[in-house]
Amino acid sequence: MPTKLASIEEYRKLVDSYDTFLFDCDGVIWLGSELIPGVKEVISFLKSSNKNLLYVTNNSTVSRKDYVKKFEKLGLTVTENEIYGSAYATAIYLQKIVKFKAEKEVFIVGGAGIKKELELVGIKVSDKVIPPMSGTEDIKKILPDSKIGAIVCGLDLNMSYGKMAFAHINLMTNEDCLFIATNDDSSFPVENQIFPGAGSILSVLVTSTKKKPAVIGKPYQTMFDSICASHEIDLRRTLMVGDRLDTDIDFGIAAGIDTLVVYTGVTTEEEACNPKNSQATFSMGSFGELSALID
Amino acid sequence: MPTKLASIEEYRKLVDSYDTFLFDCDGVIWLGSELIPGVKEVISFLKSSNKNLLYVTNNSTVSRKDYVKKFEKLGLTVTENEIYGSAYATAIYLQKIVKFKAEKEVFIVGGAGIKKELELVGIKVSDKVIPPMSGTEDIKKILPDSKIGAIVCGLDLNMSYGKMAFAHINLMTNEDCLFIATNDDSSFPVENQIFPGAGSILSVLVTSTKKKPAVIGKPYQTMFDSICASHEIDLRRTLMVGDRLDTDIDFGIAAGIDTLVVYTGVTTEEEACNPKNSQATFSMGSFGELSALID
DSSP states (O other): EEEOOSSSSHHHHHHHHOOOEEEEEEETTTTEEEEEEHHHHHHHHHTTTEEEEEEEEOSSOOHHHHHHHHHHHHTTTOOGGGEHHHHHHHHHIIIIIOOOOOTTEEESSSHHHHHHHHHHHHHHHHHOOOOOOSSHHHHTTTTOOOOEEEEEEEETTTHHHEEEHHHHHHHHTTTOEEEESSSSSSEEEEETEEEHHHHHHHHHHHHHHHOOOOSSSSSSSHHHHHTTTTTTOOOOGEEEEEOOOIIIIIHHHTTOEEEEESSSSSHHHHHHHHHHOOOOSSSSSSSGGGGGOOO | OEEEEESSHHHHHHHOSSSSEOOBTTTTTTTTTTETTHHHHHHHHHHTOOOOEEEEEEOOOSHHHHHHHHHTTTTTTOOOGGGEEEEHHHHIIIIIIOOOOTTTTEEEEEEHHHHHHHHHOOBBBBOOOOOOSSSSSTTTTTOTTEEEEEEOOOOTOOOHHHHHHHHHHHHHHOOOOOOEEEEOSSEEETTEEEEEHHHHHHHHHOOOOOOEEESSSSHHHHHHHHHHSSSOGGGEEEEESSIIIIIHHHHHHTTTEEEEEEESSSHHHHHHHHSSSOOOEEEEOOOGGGGOOOO
């Protein structure tokens, strides 16, 4: 069961114990389009205490630049360096971890955020456009392209059969073609509703190719490896803060760092205390409660 | 191991033993766009011997009317009644088996063949059109519709995130909304290549909703129940002829009828004789070999 933090002494000890705080955003910092009370003040306080703050999100539809705007809209000041989206983590993975060949191109089944982040680190993105299919005859025109060195799949609001078929045929034809997913969240929350997420889109290719992708985003270790490839991280003094056990808390556990679950998002206290579920190190009603530390 | 038929006596006994022949088409009757040698003559011979012939296909992209044209193009004469596609079987399932309510509508993630077949048996098809998504803001506009009584998913060459999201939200919001798949073949063969099939498209909704659809097509019993709902079938005198163990032969086995595997499609003799795989009753190099029976 996570140790429940509720007194000012416990809050102070938590802040003193860590230099780096990794945050999930939705359900911790904001909920939908509303800031969670007190969190803005706590973030200012942690920054003025020289803490390193990193926002770790599986959302690959937007780039870090777009994410900075989202923070600004809510009245929070962050820099691009503090944001770690799965699109950027995928770029870092390709650049620093697998050392993607300069002469190869990536074909993306996903949003504009992925293209932006890949191009920013100098990775070539295929400009292949597959026209809409008018019948099965059109499928024959979809041929593999030896330039394609990786398929990157994320949440794609413009998914199409043609894109899927082109990704599929490259994965099946070219044994060296990498298969990468920004994340595999089956759902994508929008306001109070749940819609199909990147993991649901991805399942088309997993089913058709019978191949398993390298998944970058939380809860996978790859996201953390990617963070460590571009930031100095002391594992013992790093805390992961999140609202979901199966992504955020599992991510911290896989990385070997302490975790804090908050109840301002999807997980209830009952679920967090259920021994069958992943166990966070600490729990707290809301991260905003730390505002009690501010004079 | 299937009993291998190779002599004229064995061929004659096979023909005499059955009144109804159920055929898979691709890999049995034709391969891609080429007729398999001898098959045309054998079909004429069986018809002149007063046998009932039914062509059972999982392809839902075309209607029976379109299928008749395909047969004609290859020089084969068939009637619509002899063709049993998964789109038509889905229509029969909705009409005769689940008795779909007249005031409800079906939302289709699939090809024009499904719409045609459903409307021909008097089932209302939703004309809902979801405009292309320009960003996550557009997802909010996707709302459930209480008129939708079933989601039917097949191979959809015009699949889109909007369609998937609309199907998803209806399945999640309305507990009575039926979830039906024309078939769950993960692959769709086009000429010599394999592309994502209906089962791969379907996996988006299976992953996002965590619900299991009623699958109509081979190898599922539903297709056979649907055939029996519109044809007189004597199980003991019915033979399923196919080239695939995991769809055609399993379909015959599930239905409790005898099966014949032919080696003009995807299955090799080695695979058919492997005791780990589904076991057909009989095997034959090609269905065209029966032409030896013709004077």
